[in-house]
Amino acid sequence: MLKTEQLYFEYSPQAKFNFPDIICAEGDTLIISGESGSGKTTLLHILGCLTMPLAGRVMLNDVELNKLEGSHLDKFRGEHISIIFQKMHFISSISVLDNLLLAQWLGRGVKEKEGAMHLLEKLNIADQRMKKPHLLSQGQQQRVAIARALINKPRLILADEPTSSLDNKNAEIVEQLLRESAHELNASLVIVTHDMRLKQNNKNIIELV
């Protein structure tokens, strides 16, 4: 269960954000949408503990995230929160499979090749596992990013515009995949987007202004 209370953040006196409170149960999907500059990405970064809010609280189950500090915070994030960015960032010097194993190691301190292979097979990119990530197509990279997000069985999955660069068919596949995976893992899924297609299929939507 993800919950926020009275989150506030400002970059400058001209750019202040008072975010509406959010609740997202386990296995549920929440869409956060809004215009450019409405603070969508900032909110996502706050939820992912990449940025600290200036006021308010973020609760994941019973843990108050903004009370965590330093390497404890990094560790908690690695273990329980996965973030899929709009632009995909992989470690370019190592293979797709190694990128997943690295995520396992960073998040949980273990490397399980079987789990990684299973996930790659499920996402239909197992045959690309030895390639460097940048050699894959956009759609394939998207799936690797999703695989990496799921590999540590997180409690919270955050996705920033995961479908904006995809055509209708692929956008639907990705949305389906994320939603099903979150449901399977019993994780909360928060998608930040201005993609109208995603809004059509969801009831749980928060509009930022």
Added chain:
Amino acid sequence: MILWLAFKNIFHKPLHAVLNIIIFATGIGIITMLSLVQRQFEDKFEKNIEGIDMVMGASGSPLQLILSAVYHIDAPTGNIPLEEAEKWMKHPYIASAVPMAYGDSYLSYPMIGSDSCYYKHFGAELASGVFNHSNYEVVVGADVVQKLKLKVGDKFHSTHGQQEGGEEHGNVTWVVTGILKPTGKVIDRMIISNIESVWDIHGENGCTHDHADGEECHPHDHEEGREITAVLLKYRNPMAALQLPRLIREQSKNIQLAQPAIEINRLFSLLGIGLDAIRYLAYFIMGLSAISIFISIYNTLKERMYELAMIRTLGGSKFKVFSLILSEGILYSIFGYLTGLVLGVVGYRMVAMLAENEYQLSFGNLPLDITQQAMLLAISLFIGFLAAIFPAIKSYFIQISSTLSYE
């Protein structure tokens, strides 16, 4: 895992990596090679002056006298009358004296005439055959045997002078009667006959004078007019070192005395200046490589900011990112050091081969100087550390959110 990732990152740009490692290795290689060559040189030179307090020979450069009489790598300064030399060789201050007469050479290996004291001086033992007994019999050093494939009973014609291509003495045939065991000293590349053969071949028909093994180390009476090239002297007591040079200088004007230890030290210090200059150059190259490694890491750091922020997002701590970048610098220096070590040893081998072919100086296998190598490794690690520490600190303070937001 961090080391593995650092390794992958370095070789993600293989040309950069190879360039950095080669520059680094050049510095290490030069230093390693220089010290091997220098130690080998000093070892060779010092080993050969053991037991020689003074060298007596014709006037000229004292260094030349030492280089020619002890090492046979320079032309002799001239000859001295046997009569004059013997006066001092028999002097009570002298414990032993090894007379040498230079004559011919065989395929650029020097031949000298001496007596049994020469073998005793170098502690040489026969590997096969017997010591030379009569005129035109020779005993051959181990290196000569190895290079020229000589064996007991072989016959050859010699060439006048020490250089190849001199006039061949066709009417004289030398016979190999003995082969020496290796000593690691200059005798290994000598061909030794009795002195009388040298006199005889150059037209002074003296008596044939047999030398028996284990003979008393003092010369015998000889006729007037004969000459020898140099004498290696060993003093009987420390008083001799004080008295004798003065006596000889006063009484024998044509005779020069040179002290090997002093001359060789002079040679080393002259060489040392040159070697030091090259060594400083090597350290300078290592400094350059530090800059080159720094630039490589720093440049890729800019491109990799997202990657590092991603590592943080995936749960990597600040310290992990810091040690990743630091490891890259350290790995560069370790690879550079190891490559340099190989380069240095290979370079030394090449110098050794060159020395062997050009000067008949055989360099042996020397173990690496552990203290020096430990120091070089420490310097290497420090350079790697220095090159990577600032990028590493920069990566430690990465702002994840803003790095990932500004594309």
